[in-house]
Amino acid sequence: MNFITNLIGGLSLGGIYAMIALGYTMVYGIAKMLNFAHGDIIMVGGYTILVFTARSVHPIIAIILSVIFCVALGISVEKVAYKPLRGSSPLAVLITAIGVSYLLQSLAQMIFGSGTKMVQGLDLGSFSIGSLKIGVSTVVTLIACFMVMIALNLFVKYTRIGRAMVAVSEDKGAAQLMGINVNFIIMITFAIGSALAALAGTFYLMRSPSMYSTFGSLPGIKAFAAAVIGGIGSIPGAMLGGILLGVVEVFAGASVLGPYTDAIEFAILIVILLVKPTGFLGKKRREKV
Amino acid sequence: MALLEVKNLEVYYGVIQAIKGISFEVNKGEIVTLIGANGAGKTTTMQSIIGLIHARSGEITYNGQLISGMPAHKIVHLGMTQVPEGRRIFSELTVYENLMMGAYTKKDKEKIKENLDEIYALFPRLEERKNQVAGTLSGGEQQMLAMGRAMMSNPDLLMLDEPSMGLSPLLVDQVFDIIKHFHEKGTTILLVEQNANKSLAISDRAYVLENGRIVLSGTGAELLASEEIKKAYLGG
Structure with a gap:
């Protein structure tokens, strides 16, 4: 019975990692850059929800506002910080992304302080099937993540903009x-x-409702690992890598290896990189001259 | 009136000057060829016209409109396109998807379908392999796909950068036949070639590029007969 609970929990956490990993992998595939500020967008989203739910805005509306705010932030960061560097060395862009990451974290600390704040209103309770007790939020997360991934795949495969994304990722010129x-x-x-x-x-807040300025760092870096495991640049790869890491995390956490969960996840990354440097579904790209 | 006019074009890569002030024009309905050895600046000229690289100075006008400095995607919307050197098909997309990318600027579904049927009629191999991933095609088929993809946008001016490169003699003939076919349909052609013999034979006019300068120009027939050209490009 524990197995089923863990599996659902693992798939659900994996869905979260997969969604974050998609952001890394799509930006890498299309703009050819590693956006290390991506994890901090998660943090900004979390604080947006905190601000609105604390003012008794309905959680659903708070979530929508958080998505809108993060989209605006993501576009602005790209315009202000990354676009002027288009065509310059990848290292310059990478350092800039790390700079943006620290900037966002520091701004969050200035505005919200360095302490942990609790987010209210996201606890959906739990239900039981026989002796099985499952959190409603776990199931909601699982379903939502899979729907988002299917929608994204359809978008990329069948829309004009989606096709253009594939074309740009392959050959900008x-x-x-x-x-x-x-x-x-x-x-x-x-x-x-x-x-x-x-x-x-x-x-992620539904799992643990505490907000702090480095809230996005750990899921961000794990999702990055997931994107690399799956093959960076590959959309199905990010999904696969994310789900793999989520399941491993929950099962390892529930076993005697519990304290070493993070170490195990990153060890998987190292092993994959040793055995298959391009990740599961990554392609070897010829650099064009 | 000139459809495309290039005036005093100068292009630099860093401090190296690749194009040293060239001027030429392509009139509506012509086939014009730029010939020249490797490194003469042919591809650089082509990429400057379409906006993939930007010139330091000089003017490029298309249909009387100044296009130098415009980004490539906007220039393509004006009705010209390019079959780039090395084909550059989207190898992860299918043949059909590649062709549809060529029609990206077009909105009229019926017209797109019509163009697609026309391309398939011209290149039956592409229709046979329409659901095949383009990266698995042979070199010749990839060249056909690149040409078909460009024609999906129904351009007034089609530029081809070394379309015969790396192809067997039989396929080279086929490529030139297809260029003639596009031309007969009313498309103006600007061609860059190392195969001077074949390209001059189908050209109305041609320019010879050497180290970033135009050193010779004339009608295709004139250049074919020229001693200099014979020595440099036609092997005696």
Whole structure:
């Protein structure tokens, strides 16, 4: 019975990681950069929910506002910090992303203080099937994550903008020759990634409702590991990697290895990188000259 | 009136000057060829026209409209497109999806369908393999796909950058036949080629590029007969 509870919990946590990992992987695939400020978008989303629920705004509305705010933030960060660096060395962009990450964390500390704050109104209770006790939020997370992933796949496969995203990720120059506005596609990618981060932040808060300025760091770095395990740049890879890490985390946490959960997750990353450096579904790309 | 006019174009890569002030024009309905050796600046010229790289100075006008400095995706919307050097098809997309990417600027579904049928009629191989991932096509098929993809946007001006590169003689002939076919349909053609013989034979006019300068120009027939050209490009 414990097995089923853990499996549902693991898939649900994995869904959260997968949603964050999608943000990393899509931005990498399309803008060819590692957005290390992505985890902090989750944190900003969490604080947005905190601000509104503390003013007795209905949680659903707070979640919608948090998504809107994160999308606006993601687009602004891209415009202000990353776009001017387009075409410069990847290292410059990487350092800038780390800078944005610290900037957002410091701003959060200045505004909300360094203490932990509790978010109210996201506890949905739990239900029992026989001797099985399952949190409602776990099931909601699981269903929502899978719906989002299916929607994203359909979007990429069947819409004009989705197809343009694939084209840009493969060959920016050739995509421009098709009449695709690459800057617009990159903006859309940041918007989608940030919306997913805001949703992931919400679901993460449902598991543990405490907010602090480095709230997004651990899920962010784990999701990054998940994206690399699945093959960075690959959308199905991010989903696979995220779910794998989530399931491993919950099962390891429930076993005697509990205290070493994080170590086990990152050990998986190291092993995968040793055995298959491109990740499960990653492709070896020829660098064009 | 000139459909495309290039005036005093100068392009730099860092401190190295690749194009040293060239001027030429392409009139509506013509086939114009730029020939030249490796490193002469042919591809650089083509990429500057379409907006993939930006010139330091000079003017490019298309249909009387100044396009130098415009981003590539906007220039493509004006009705010109390019089959780039090395084909650059989307290897992870299927043949059909590649062709549909070519119609990205088009909204009219019926017109797109019509274009698609036309491309399939011209390249039956592409129809046979429409659901195949483009990366698995042979080199010749990829060149056909790149040309078909470009024609999906129904351009007034089609630019082709070394379309015969790396193809067998039989396929080279086929590529030139298709260029002639597009031309007969009313498309103006700007061609960049190393195969001077074949390209001059189908050209109305041609320019010879050397180290970023135009050193010779004339009608296709004139250049084919020229001693200099024979020595440099036609092997005696």
